[in-house]
Ligand SMILES: Nc1ncnc2c1ncn2[C@@H]1O[C@H](COP(=O)(O)OP(=O)(O)OP(=O)(O)O)[C@@H](O)[C@H]1O
C-alpha cells in the first residue's frame with residue numbers, strides 16, 4: 246500500500262464523508278514529537294508497540310466510540326489500524342451474561358469478582374474482553390474469514406490491518422450507497438462470512454452493516470469482543486439467530502428484502518457444506 250501524505254490526505258478527508266474526527270486527541274496521546282530517539286506516547290501500551298517497531302506515528306482518529314477509539318498509525322510496514330479501548334475503569338463492556346457464558350470459566354477468583362462486580366472483577370473482565378477480541382480476530386483470520394489481519398496486542402490496544410487506502414478508511418456498509426448489484430454482492434459476502442465463522446464454531450454477536458466494511462467491492466468483518474463459541478456458549482444458537490435478524494434488517498437500507506429465517510437456514514447450510 247502506498248504511504249500516504251498526511252497533508253494531502255487531510256485535504257481529501259475534508260472533502261469526503263469519511264472524514265476522521267477529533268484530530269486533537271491524537272496529539273493528546275503523544276507526549277513529545279521531537280525527541281532524538283523518536284516520538285514518545287502517553288499510553289504505555291502504545292509506547293511499547295512503538296518500541297517493538299510496529300509504528301512510528303499516529304496519523305488519524307477514525308472513530309471514537311464509548312468503549313474504543315480507532316486510529317490510523319503509520320510505520321515501517323505501512324498503515325495499520327489501532328483500536329484503543331478507553332480507560333478500563335470507566336468502560337462498560339457488554340455485560341450481558343449471554344456473551345460471558347462459558348467464557349471465563351476456570352478462574353474462580355475472576356468469576357467471583359465478576360459476579361460481585363468488584364473493581365478488580367470489572368478490570369479483570371475488561372482486560373479479558375480485549376484479549377478475547379484479539380484471540381477471536383486471530384482465529385478468524387487463520388480460518389480465512391474476511392477480517393483485518395491481526396498484527397499485535399498490548400494492554401488495551403489492538404493493532405491490525407487498516408482496511409482502506411491512501412484515500413481514507415473503507416466505509417461501513419451502514420454508511421454507503423450501493424447499486425442493487427453491489428448490495429446483492431455485499432449480502433452474499435456477508436452471508437458467506439457468517440457461514441465461514443460458524444464453520445469454525447463462532448458467532449459474531451453484533452453482526453450488521455455497522456460492523457461490515459466495504460472495501461471497493463469487498464466485505465470485511467470487524468469488531469469481535471462479543472464473539473461466542475458454539476462449543477461453550479449455550480446461547481450461541483439464539484445469538485446466531487439474532488445476528489441473522491439484524492443482518493437481514495440492516496440490509497433493508499439497500500432496498501433488499503431479506504427473510505431472516507431463510508438467511509439463517511442458508512448460513513447453517515453453507516456452514517455444513519464447507
Ligand atoms: N481495521 C480497520 N480498518 C479501517 N477502519 C476500521 C478498522 N477497525 C475499525 N474501523 C473503523 O472504526 C469503527 C469502530 O470500530 P469497531 O466497530 O471495531 O469498534 P466499536 O467499539 O464497536 O465502535 P462502535 O461502537 O462505533 O461500533 C468502525 O466502525 C470502522 O469505521
Ligand SMILES: [Mg+2]
Pocket residue numbers: 455456468
Ligand atoms: Mg462496531
